[in-house]
Amino acid sequence: MKTVTRIFLTLTVCIMWHVSAAQFIKNQAIAHRGAWKADNFPQNSIASLHRAIALGCAGTEFDVHLTKDDVLVVNHDKDFYGMDIATSTYKELLTKKHPNGESIPTAKEYLREGMKQKKTKLIYELKTSNLGKERTRYSADLSVQLVKKLNADEWVEYILFDYDGAKRIIELDPNAKVYYLNGDVAPDQAKKDGFYGLDYNFNVYKKNPTWIKEAHDLGLVINAWTVNTEDEMLNLLNQNVEFLTTDEPALAIEVINKHNN
Numbered sequence: 214m215k216t217v218t219r220i221f222l223t224l225t226v227c228i229m230w231h232v233s234a235a236q237f238i239k240n241q242a243i244a245h246r247g248a249w250k251a252d253n254f255p256q257n258s259i260a261s262l263h264r265a266i267a268l269g270c271a272g273t274e275f276d277v278h279l280t281k282d283d284v285l286v287v288n289h290d291k292d293f294y295g296m297d298i299a300t301s302t303y304k305e306l307l308t309k310k311h312p313n314g315e316s317i318p319t320a321k322e323y324l325r326e327g328m329k330q331k332k333t334k335l336i337y338e339l340k341t342s343n344l345g346k347e348r349t350r351y352s353a354d355l356s357v358q359l360v361k362k363l364n365a366d367e368w369v370e371y372i373l374f375d376y377d378g379a380k381r382i383i384e385l386d387p388n389a390k391v392y393y394l395n396g397d398v399a400p401d402q403a404k405k406d407g408f409y410g411l412d413y414n415f416n417v418y419k420k421n422p423t424w425i426k427e428a429h430d431l432g433l434v435i436n437a438w439t440v441n442t443e444d445e446m447l448n449l450l451n452q453n454v455e456f457l458t459t460d461e462p463a464l465a466i467e468v469i470n471k472h473n474n
Contacts, residue, residue: 236332237334238269238271239271240470241271241455241457242268242270242457242462242465242469243272243274243456243458243462244261244268245460246289247262247273247275248462249264249460250460251463255312257318258313258318260313261273263326266332266333270462271456272334272335272456273327273334274336275323275336275338276288276289276340277338277340277352278299278340279298279351280301280303281301282302282303282304283351283355284302284319285319285352285356286298286320287317288317293306293309294309299344321363324359324363328363328365335369336458337370338372338394339353339356339373341378346375346377349375349378353378353385357385366386370389370391370409371389371390371392372391372412373391373394376395383408389409390410391408391409392408392410392412392436394412396414398411400433403428404431404433410428410436411434411435411436412435412437414437414439415439415440418435425454434456436457437454437457440459441459441464446459446464446465446469450468450469450472457469
């Protein structure tokens, strides 16, 4: 009996060590709206999330809107198959489905699914509300509350086009990793306002060729979107950007591996 107990304890320790030793992937590939393109999965679906994880992406990006009845849901466009999200209830949105049979995921469902692993980060893009600033701010409040409630901080990094909404997240959680997307704020200002990094379209960095180095000198992390060709990937990798958001994550991983080796 003692031998059996020792074996059980040894196995338990090994399992606990394996879980604690799990680490997020360190490559630069961020799947844009999940890895949807190659297999024709719906964008921002649970299927595209799973595919991004299976590919070995460092992160998978997803877009979050707020419904009329204050439910955070995952979808890129402001409408879900013709239904305006901001003025629809969650129950109303459930009358439509993705072509693969999935319903629109709530942010809570999406995060819980992503948290079943600890290899791929969950890049939470909070969309700007078309109902105004206050609604965007409220969406930011609910998003931080959700992430805290789920203990998802280790998985989640935030990206936003709305500067005030992004600063609201920083105000609520100074330790959150928040990036700005719009491309109209210089690195020094972003640093002063508490941002973790910049996440600009790759053309913004071309128009402002000193910004990547300036950002790095300030300790900011750089992401670029949406980078879908090998030439653009290599150009940015040669400037030591930390992340590339792409519709072609399999290609990105291949290019990254070649570049890093």
